[in-house]
Amino acid sequence: MLTDGQYDALAPVRWPVRWAGDEGGRLFGQGGFATPSGRGRLVPTPWRPPAGRTDDAYPLVLNTGRIRDQWHTMTRTGRVPRLLAHTGEPRAALSPSDAARLGVTDGDLVRIESVHAGTVVRATVDAGQRVGELFLPMHWTDEFCSAGPAGRLVNAALDPISGQPELKLTPVRAEAVPVAWRGLLLHRAAVRPQGVAYWSRVPLSNGHAFELMGSDPLPDGMALTRFVEGLLHPPAGAEWLQLTDAGRGLLRVAILVDGRLEACLFLAAGDGTQLPPRDVLAALLGDKVTDAARPILLSGRAPGGSGAAGVKPAGRTVCACFSVGLVTIRDAIVANRLTSAEEIGACLKAGTNCGSCIPELKEILRDVHASA
Ligand code: FES
Numbered sequence: 001m002l003t004d005g006q007y008d009a010l011a012p013v014r015w016p017v018r019w020a021g022d023e024g025g026r027l028f029g030q031g032g033f034a035t036p037s038g039r040g041r042l043v044p045t046p047w048r049p050p051a052g053r054t055d056d057a058y059p060l061v062l063n064t065g066r067i068r069d070q071w072h073t074m075t076r077t078g079r080v081p082r083l084l085a086h087t088g089e090p091r092a093a094l095s096p097s098d099a100a101r102l103g104v105t106d107g108d109l110v111r112i113e114s115v116h117a118g119t120v121v122r123a124t125v126d127a128g129q130r131v132g133e134l135f136l137p138m139h140w141t142d143e144f145c146s147a148g149p150a151g152r153l154v155n156a157a158l159d160p161i162s163g164q165p166e167l168k169l170t171p172v173r174a175e176a177v178p179v180a181w182r183g184l185l186l187h188r189a190a191v192r193p194q195g196v197a198y199w200s201r202v203p204l205s206n207g208h209a210f211e212l213m214g215s216d217p218l219p220d221g222m223a224l225t226r227f228v229e230g231l232l233h234p235p236a237g238a239e240w241l242q243l244t245d246a247g248r249g250l251l252r253v254a255i256l257v258d259g260r261l262e263a264c265l266f267l268a269a270g271d272g273t274q275l276p277p278r279d280v281l282a283a284l285l286g287d288k289v290t291d292a293a294r295p296i297l298l299s300g301r302a303p304g305g306s307g308a309a310g311v312k313p314a315g316r317t318v319c320a321c322f323s324v325g326l327v328t329i330r331d332a333i334v335a336n337r338l339t340s341a342e343e344i345g346a347c348l349k350a351g352t353n354c355g356s357c358i359p360e361l362k363e364i365l366r367d368v369h370a371s372a
Pocket residue numbers: 318319320321322350351352353354355356357358
């Protein structure tokens with residue numbers, strides 16, 4: 001057993017460590033494989049059918065896998081706000097025809113069930129998705145989203161040689177989940193919202209932003225107060241500002257601790273078009289709230305503008321390396337008559353670092369030119 005001090009003083013060790021006292025090295029660092037001859041062996045494995053088979057009860061194939069900006073279970077990449085700017089939640093990709101059959105449109109909630117487990121996630125209608133299959137990213141855990149890990153749904157049948165479960169082929173069924181309201185929560189702390197159909201969290205430099213969705217109508221009276229407390233987890237003694245417009249199905253709450261903005265919550269019935277943009281409020285998290293800034297807390301809007309005053313929103317982030325948004329890219333393509341990802345890179349830098357966004361830049365180019 002090591003003490004914390006001993007653990008902190010440990011020198012880094014590089015895998016593999018092959019025997020006691022080995023200082024570690026690099027796999028294949030000596031050249032060759034770990035066999036007496038040093039040569040690799042190809043082991044033929046007979047094909048066998050997957051253990052999971054779709055049927056009438058579970059007609060879709062669930063495929064799980066990686067997305068471009070996250071690594072494993074996000075223990076490191078999930079701490080970097082920029083890496084969640086492109087994809088901030090684990091969307092289930094459905095083909096347009098499967099989505100239409102289920103009555104699901106882009107951004108709706110969908111329940112996915114296998115014989116092992118079930119979850120509720122938001123859907124993305126993806127023309128590139130094969131009919132009869134759906135894709136879920138593998139990275140999100142209970143820390144980041146109420147949907148939890150996609151691996152819970154996966155068929156645990158193991159490949160006898162590699163030990164891998166059937167991560168790419170689990171029979172599932174899917175159905176639309178009604179959405180009565182949507183919400184935006186900004187909080188200094190990584191709280192766990194209670195009593196909602198769905199939440200997802202992305203870290204900010206000064207706190208956390210949550211997407212919220214509910215299937216039941218918003219409660220009223222004391223039940224609403226308890227519900228809001230379950231979302232905000234307000235510290236004792238917090239100052240509480242609230243605006244409720246039952247007619248329009250709106251609720252806005254801000255809580256201040258020692259005059260600083262601890263959290264703010266916006267809930268709106270319907271499709272969420274009445275929710276404010278995130279950036280104006282996110283910039284205030286943790287700051288002393290001046291009298292001039294107080295109206296912004298409940299309106300969610302900077303004076304004289306819908307977002308950051310006077311600045312056109314850049315749109316959904318496409319290039320995480322250089323924080324370039326969809327609207328900026330589309331505008332640049334039109335204004336400068338750009339025809340390739342290289343030209344977009346020369347104009348906006350997008351796509352000129354890791355290159356992960358280049359396929360999407362090409363898609364945007366095709367789309368802009370097609371609509372032109
Ligand atoms: S996301 Fe890395 S270059 Fe665009």
